[in-house]
Amino acid sequence: MTGYASVQAALGAGDGASVLMLELRSVNSRFLDLVLKVPDAFKPLEGKLRQSLAEQLQRGKVELRVALRETGAGAGALDVRALQQLHWIQTQVQNWLPDARALSVAEALQWLQSRAPQEHGLEWTPELERAVMQAIAALKHARASEGARLKAILLEKVDALREWVAKAAPLVPRLVEQQRERFLERWKEALASASDANGTPPVEEREAQQRALTEATAFAIRIDVAEELARLTAHLDEVEHLLGQGGAVGKRLDFLMQELHREANTLGSKSALLELSRISMEMKVLIEQMREQVQNIE
The missing domain is CATH 3.30.230.10 (Ribosomal Protein S5; domain 2)
Incomplete structure (x- = not known):
């Protein structure tokens, strides 16, 4: 911070x-x-x-x-004895190293200043x-003032994320229903084309249809993002709680940013609707902005 x-x-x-x-x-x-x-x-x-x-x-x-x-x-008085010592040291150096340049006034004063506190025996x-x-x-x-500003920014981002969660929630049953209807249409087409003269599908076809039903059920479960939305809401609640609690919460907030990003990313990967994909992208942008700010919090 x-x-x-x-x-x-x-x-x-x-x-x-x-x-x-x-x-x-x-x-x-x-x-x-x-x-x-x-x-x-x-x-x-x-x-x-x-x-x-x-x-x-x-x-x-x-x-x-x-x-x-x-x-x-x-204060401000030159230490003559220290200057004499410095001159002697410089002379000895130049005797051994004739090409060594002489000290400037600024360098000599800096050396004197570095010695002065030591002579007073500085202690704790x-x-x-x-x-x-x-x-x-x-x-x-000063950091607390900065923290108050960051808190306001993060709470604003939390509210924006909640709005996107609210927009995504109604799309979940619509997504599942859309997939169910699509499967029923294909199921009826398969029954009509695979039935024998008596209207009864052969054993092989019935087994294939059963596998298709199992796969369709598994797919419906996979695209159901209700759990991800619930976890997103829970993480946002925890972010608000930590911001209200105060103290050294930076590391915990950093961990929550990782969890929020994981849920938003899963939401996008499971989405079969363009609207959900767009919502996932907007969420990840907001979470990344929050992550940058969280790095500043103690």
Whole structure:
């Protein structure tokens, strides 16, 4: 489910004060996929960050970006000793590799920035934990708003599917009756052509007629799609129930989409009427649209 959240929090006080900036982005995914883009100082805390995210979120590709900006008395001041160390390192490298280019100002500042948080001994403090939980709560709120929109879309599709089920239901007895009449006509023709002089069909013909009757009965059962329509209705009821229930229902909805598609596909394969085939096609289009949206639900 898509969502975005951004949080800033003050850490520490005095010369060691800094501002923590957290950004959370979430896009669609069937499973929980966590991507952490953090400074080197946060590397030891990645386990805690992942744990906090996994405990609160179930699905989606979630990206966490972390930045730390110093605001204390030393903020903006260059660390001369660190620059001297960097210069010494660069000199040693160039002694061994004369063709190595010199570091740019931007690269030197980036190196200094990457070192600064480490010198403060960053730890999993209550302030840091509160900031992370605040960011997660903001993301969940954004995803909840998106979820409400998706729920309305899915319920609209459910209503449309119910309309197609209602249109298909009256066609079932008509389909069976049409097939029965067609069989009776052929049955009478077979009796008339196969009867002997006394009006009694030979034994072989009677056996053939019995087999034809059995096959016709089996065919009538095969083309009867009443069960498929009943299961479609039951699945749609369950979709509505899950959407009303709320919570982490994405995987269950995904399973129901598979079942709905299976029933709609069977409806089309068993259909002997052009109208039923068209209804099956319309159902599958709607179900596929629902499946795409369900992938976004946690």
